[in-house]
Amino acid sequence: RGARAxxxxxxxxxxxxxxxxxxxxxxxxxxxGGANDPLEAEVILAVETVWLIDLIRPFVDTAxxxxxxxxxxxxxxxxxxRAQADSKSFAKMADVIAAFEASGCSTRQxxxxxxxxxxKPTKVFEIALLR
Numbered sequence: 001r002g003a004r005a006x007x008x009x010x011x012x013x014x015x016x017x018x019x020x021x022x023x024x025x026x027x028x029x030x031x032x033g034g035a036n037d038p039l040e041a042e043v044i045l046a047v048e049t050v051w052l053i054d055l056i057r058p059f060v061d062t063a064x065x066x067x068x069x070x071x072x073x074x075x076x077x078x079x080x081x082r083a084q085a086d087s088k089s090f091a092k093m094a095d096v097i098a099a100f101e102a103s104g105c106s107t108r109q110x111x112x113x114x115x116x117x118x119x120k121p122t123k124v125f126e127i128a129l130l131r
Contacts, residue, residue, distance in 0.1 A: 011036050017058035021065040039069035047078045050091045057083040058098040067105070067129050075100075075127040093123060104130050 013036050015024055025035050044066055050059050063075050077100075082092035096106050111124035 013038065015062055015066075017055070017062045019062065021062060034060040038066050040071060041066050041069060041073045042071050043073050044051075044075035045078075046075060048080065049077070050079060051082055053087075053091050053095070054087060056091050056096055056099050060096070060103055063127070064100075064103045064105065064129070067127075072129060076103050077125045077127055078122065080115050080117075100127050106130050 013024075015021070015038060021038055026038050044063055046059070046063065050056055063077075067073055067075060077096070079093060079096070081093050083092040100107050105127050106129075108126045109123055110126050112121045115122050
């Protein structure tokens with residue numbers, strides 16, 4: 001029961017959504033084989049990344065660029081709903097999901113948990129390229 005050591009390694013990096021993905025390579029320690037290339041990612045874990053409407057397109061474009069990398073990773077997008085129905089500033093979860101779908105991705109909600117705000121749950125989506 002519980003976690004067991006299996007070997008391997010984990011590397012993480014923050015991405016600047018305003019910069020081309022191909023230019024974002026971080027230098028990792030020698031323990032992890034040198035450079036960390038986002039186009040070699042095995043999974044994308046995006047938690048609480050989109051809260052403003054203006055962040056939707058750059059976030060989706062960056063995530064899709066990484067998903068087009070050689071390993072074709074899935075994106076796990078975890079976010080709480082902050083927007084009111086008439087919000088002109090805050091991003092609605094439905095708008096983020098629609099942007100992924102318009103970019104050629106499949107989306108599937110795989111979990112939902114209550115948050116501190118009644119009626120505004122935290123949702124987990126699995127996102128993958130269709131082609």
